[in-house]
Amino acid sequence: MLTLAKALTAAAVLLYGTASAPPVREQQEWVINALNLEQAWATTKGAGVTVGVIDSGVDPDVKELKGRVTLAGDMTTAENRPGTIGEHGTAMASLIAASGAGQGMIGAAPEAKVLSLPIELEEEAGPNMIPPAEEVAPSRVSPLARAIRYAADHGAQVINMSIGSYGANRSEREAVSYALRRGVVLVAAVGNDGLTEYAKQNQTSYWTFPAGYPGVIGVSAVDKTGKGATFSSDNLSVLVAAPGVGLPIAERSGGYSVADGTSGASALVAGVAALIKSEYPSLRPEQVAQALSASTHARPLPGYDDKIGFGVVDAAAALAAAEKLQPQQRGKAVPDNAHFGAGPNAPQPSRPGPDPWHMWIFGGGALLALVAFGWSVAVLNQRR
DSSP: OOOOOTOGGGGGGOOOEEOOOOOOHHHHHHHHHHTTTTHHTOOOOOOOEEEEEEESOOOOTTTTTTTTEEOOOOOTTTTTOOOOOHHHHHHHHHHOOOGGGGGGOSSSSTTOOOEEEEEEOOOOOOOOOTTSOOOOOOOOOHHHHHHHHHHTTTTTSSSEEEEEEEOOOOOHHHHHHHHTTTTTTEEEOOOOOOOOOOOOOHSSSOBTTTSSSTTOOEEEEETTOOBBBSSSSSSSTTTTEEEEEEEEOOOOOOOOOESSHHHHHHHHHHHHHHHHHHHHHOOHHHHHHHHHHHHHSOOTSSSBTTTTTTBOOHHHHHHHHHTTSOOOOOOOOOOTTOOOOSOOOOOEEOOOOOOHHHHHHHOOOOOHHHHHHHHHHHHHHOOO
């Protein structure tokens, strides 16, 4: 996992090696099967969705990404200078959205677009990076916070963050909330600290951020057998897992390598989230997270554990789960010439005004009263 601070050691960086024959697509076969991508691609391949990649800059000239990468300025400062293209960001973008052009590498969402948001590494942890247990004080806007807000304001429906640091930052937390309110799905690697002394002594890994922020989908790594990778961090920030061992990735040079890390697992899940948003764009971030976590395979026996969360993501099952979360249609429009019920239309109401029949009754009654009164007067006069 690419880091924002030196606090994350080399154990948290993707391990690169030269990929040899067989061809890259054959090397990807186990990853595609583990995520059940081929079945999901029968429904959608992520068209219409932009995935923000907060990382080193993505190389737009990689053949599998050509024509689908927008490179934003460097997010490390507010100066809007050009971002630096790097291996890590390019690799993550290939896992998310590589098109498979020329029988090359194919990503989880091969028709999605990429918005690259470059961030440069800091040499040391800054004063704003504080332990998560402490109260978060006001701080300057961090590069990550700036990148999240930029992505949310420039059309990203999903953001992948294969980066992390050990401290929480208020500006980042506020940026996460901002993006979630705008309907953006946030995905992040949980870190590669499973073999650290702290993890061994405490039976849990120290939390890293942004995976630790509420609302962010934290992703851990599994191997080819579906078991949690030994290096993968284990804590309650883990929601789901994805392949993260021996992942084929694209290089800037145009070749391919293999890599280990939760970075790649996060990128794959971001690609699956893009498939969901492509097919069901109205789903809220929390519903996408629910669809991903409720449809996993290789689930742990208790239902959840802090190594692989709710299990390994299944793209096709997640799409089916997302369909059930679609808002129910509350009513059906009725045509203007139709009415409810099978009988004839009700008669038109009578016009307001006097009723002749009632007028005759009233007039006749008044006349009889006058006749009776006159007869009574005549009788009285005769008696006198």
